[in-house]
Amino acid sequence: MNGTTGSTQRNDHDRGVIVVGAGPTGLLLAGDLAEAGIPVTLLEKRRHGISNLSRAFVVHARTLEQLDARGLADELEAKGQRLDRLRLFDRLALDLSTLPSRFKHLLVLPQYEIETALERRAVEAGVHFAYETEVTGLTQDGEEVTVEVRGPDGSAATRRAAYVVGTDGLRSAVREAIGQPFPGRSVIRSVVLADVLLAEQPETLLTVNAVGDAFAFIAPFGDGYYRVIGWHRGRDVPDSEPVDLEEIKEITRLALGRDFGMHDARWMSRFHSDERQAPQYRVGRVFLAGDAAHVHTPAGGQGMNTGLQDAASLSWKLAAVLDGHAPEGLLNTYQTERHPVGKAVLRSSGGIVRLAMAKRPWTLAARAALTALLGVACPVRAKVVGQVTGIGYAYPAPRGAHPLTGKRVPDVALHDGRRLYEALRGGKFVLITAADTEIEPGDRKDRLTTAHWTTDRRTALLVRPDGYAAWASDAPDEATIEDALTTATGPASAVGRRSAGAERVGTAHDGGN
CATH class of the missing domain: 3.40.30.120 (Glutaredoxin)
Structure with a gap:
């Protein structure tokens, strides 16, 4: 998928937007831009190939709605397994069957299946992929961004674009290049992961529980293997420490009461879980999304989902600005809309972890109180379910706006038979x-x-x-509707056009990518 250009040529796939990082967030964003006719290049330092070593296994309702708007939800639903209750820890499960959504469940599906579908869509839309291409530096001015990269053969290259989006994860080179801090801390150290076969099949689709000293999670890949994630309070060692199957079995027995006869691990690893968030998701012509902007604990399965919703918020705004249908200031709303959501996810996922790992009497009492409250208090339960699934988030609206403004719109039926x-x-x-x-x-x-x-x-x-x-x-007339359309979509007579910056950018020296 690597294209080749001369040292001074300008190519369509190098104009418009550069997306850095070919995970789910970057793939959705790049696909959206390409479908809108924006030239987009996706840079990825890994070799081409989607790994099945997924950490994410849960696709929530709001993400499924976004995938539905891209024609992918039904395909992915057929590959995954539905679950209408999300268990957070012993005796606390969230009922999803009453969600105000077409998707009254979560979908258990490995992340690589999401990436496969999004990559196919991006390729079909015309995204130019440059694998084994690492970002080594970045500068910008008022009209364009210059990205320095190192190609597969180690040679240096320079790429230019009107805008750059960093979706390159926890150790984001883009975030570092624009000088954005990533404040926060490691919440859980020495988390172990393994893909194993099980002699005994778990009774539930997602098996999860925590006791005072241990946590374990088991989810199916769909190919006979299961992903096991575990943590033990007394086993605080560096990520580089080797993992063996006996350690994972021991943690699973502590948390779940048994190890399900796990055997034949095809992969094992150790990592730590951070809570961090960049203060600014936008610096000039550069944006951050997904794990490059925020990282959370795995609790509630919100990480990948939040990143995909970042991409859905940013992509249409970039397309509208580059096509000349919206003022450049529209891009500032990405920060005002998505940063508070990222902050809320940090709070909710962190709160789940702290309650799940409760050991002291007062934290155990708090967990018991929350469990009881969610069992009887509909408004509280609805708020928690809305946050975890993404259904409940709304964006700021101007003063005096209609109450619906900024709210998520359900999948209503339309007169022509479409949803x-x-x-x-x-x-x-x-x-x-x-x-x-x-x-x-x-x-x-x-x-x-x-x-x-x-x-x-x-x-x-x-x-x-x-x-x-x-x-x-609630009382519209044609003039009012026209004013609203002009504000949101640009004048009726506006002809799509690329900004001067987008037309100017290209490859100064491509180094074989």
């Missing part, structure tokens, strides 16, 4: 109006589709490409 998230495919806004209100996309048909409610509802609702309400009115 909303089917209508969102292609990265367009969707305007939903009453049946007797006729608004044609006209010159906006490249970025807007229109539909009617299937009921007698009179509210006009403009839904952003990421499924959140951009604007709404």
Whole structure:
């Protein structure tokens, strides 16, 4: 997948946006941009090939909705297994069957399956991949970003783009290059992982529990192997310390009461779990998303999901600005919308871990109280479920805006037989109006589709490409709707155009990539 250019050529795949990191976040973002017609290059320092050594196994409802808006959810649902209860620790499980979503469950599916689907989509959309390409430096000015890279043969190269997005993980080279700190700390050290065969099949799809000194998690790969993650309070050793199967068995027995006869490990490793967040997700023309912007404990399975939702928030904004349909200031909303969500996920995942590992009397009492509260208090339970699944997050709205503005929009039925998230495919806004209100996309048909409610509802609702309400009115007229469309999608007569910066950028010296 590596392209080759001369030292002074400019190529379409090197203009527009450079995404660094070919994990789930980078793949979704790059695919969105390419589908919108933005030239995009995805740099990845690893060799081409998706590893099956996944850490993420849970796909939550809000992420499934975003994948649905890209035509991938049904395919992935067929490959995974559904679970309508998420167990956080002994006696505390979240009931997902009443979620206000098409996906009233979580999907148990290894991360590599998500990456495979997103990579295929990105390739089909025209993303240019450059594997074995490592970012070694980055500079920017008011018009472009220059990225210094080292190619597969060790040679230096320079790439330029209008914008760069770092989705390159915990040790992000992009974050380091723009001087962003990554404050936080290691929460759990010496977590062990293994892929094993089991002599005894667990009774539940996801097996998880914690006691005062140990935690264990077991999930199926779908190929006969199971991923086991474990931690023991008394085993605090460096990540470099070798792991053996007996250690993993012992931790599993402590946490789960038995080790299920695990054998024939095909892979074992040790890592530590951090809680960190970059203060700024945007520095000039450079953005951070996914683990490059925030890392959390594995509790609740929120890490990959949060990154994918970062990408869904950023991609349409970059496309709108580069196409000339939105002012550059729109990109600032990525920080105001996603940074608070990342902070909230840090709090919720960290809280789950601390309660799961409770040992002192007052923390055990707090866990017991929370378990009891979630069992009876519907508003509290709904809030916790909304946070863990991503369904409950909303974005800031201007003062005086309609109450729906900034809220996630459910997958409502439309008059033409489509669902909303089917209508969102292609990265367009969707305007939903009453049946007797006729608004044609006209010159906006490249970025807007229109539909009617299937009921007698009179509210006009403009839904952003990421499924959140951009604007709404309970008493709309054509002039009001036109004003809202102009604000959100640009003037009707605006013709898509790349910014001067995007047209200028290219490869100064490509070094064989």
